[in-house]
Amino acid sequence: MVALHPTVVVSGATGAIGSATAAVLARRGARVIVLSRPSDRLNALVDRLGGDDNRISSVPVDLSSMSSVRAGAREINRAGGHIDALLNVAAVFLRDYNKTSDGFELMLATNYFGPFLLTNLLRDRLVGGGRVITVAAPSNTRIDMERLFAKKRFDALHTFGATKALDLMFTFELARRAKRWDVMSNAFHPGLVRSELMREAARPIRFLAGLASGSAHRPAQDLVELAISPAHAGTTGWFFKGTRRIDPPKSAADEAVQAAIWQRTAELVEMEIGGF
């Protein structure tokens, strides 16, 4: 059963894919809760999509800060009501090593730890049919947590690739854990999309990506389809490119590794009882 005005939480809604997705959701009558760092472009987005009916609201969240994630989740939880879908879209690519106040490397915090904690903290509002969709990529980077924590071994593309592989592993482990709450978890690869995401990448990478990238319009339509269409109400544990199921890289498909990484992550973000 899909609500007439489903409630959908979207992170990264000021970005290329997130803003296109929020716009499609708004047109389809969804209540959209936009999570983002406060900015003029966030205000402009809410004004643009909001109209007069209060269906678009925003909650300030910096996904790189676990205390900000906790505060954002508290605000969403206080509002109450069922969340029909949580779309983990936000991500960042940074050329240089940056350490957050929690002691994490910044890409790892924003692209993986933040969404992991947020999703777990929203569990009780997703219960009973909620869909979590995490935007990832078919990354075959092997995960070595110790390496990811070692500043001396930092390599921006390796860390970024690792965050996308971690997003896949998180998705599949969540799908198994969340079954008892009737919550679905899938990953989504948008294909190459024109955006500012890789603006700090080396020029040849940006050049090649620019040649191959397309508009965010199609992936946004597909993401909304997965988020609110009755056809995908029970789908869980899948990796999608568009609305087509694809195989994840083998390196992200090992269930024992997924479970171990989940456990380690829960410890690192100090997740209290109450998560999945």
Ligand SMILES: NC(=O)c1ccc[n+]([C@@H]2O[C@H](COP(=O)([O-])OP(=O)(O)OC[C@H]3O[C@@H](n4cnc5c(N)ncnc54)[C@H](OP(=O)(O)O)[C@@H]3O)[C@@H](O)[C@H]2O)c1
């Ligand atoms: N573009 C592609 O070709 C491609 C391919 C495969 C997968 N993807 C995935 O698609 C997703 C969206 O990418 P995009 O291309 O749309 O990127 P984008 O345009 O750069 O958008 C990134 C979004 O992440 C948000 N963000 C960054 N740091 C944040 C933080 N600390 N806290 C909260 N939000 C933060 C940004 O918001 P603010 O800066 O306004 O806070 C922005 O809304 C990402 O997960 C990416 O890995 C993209």
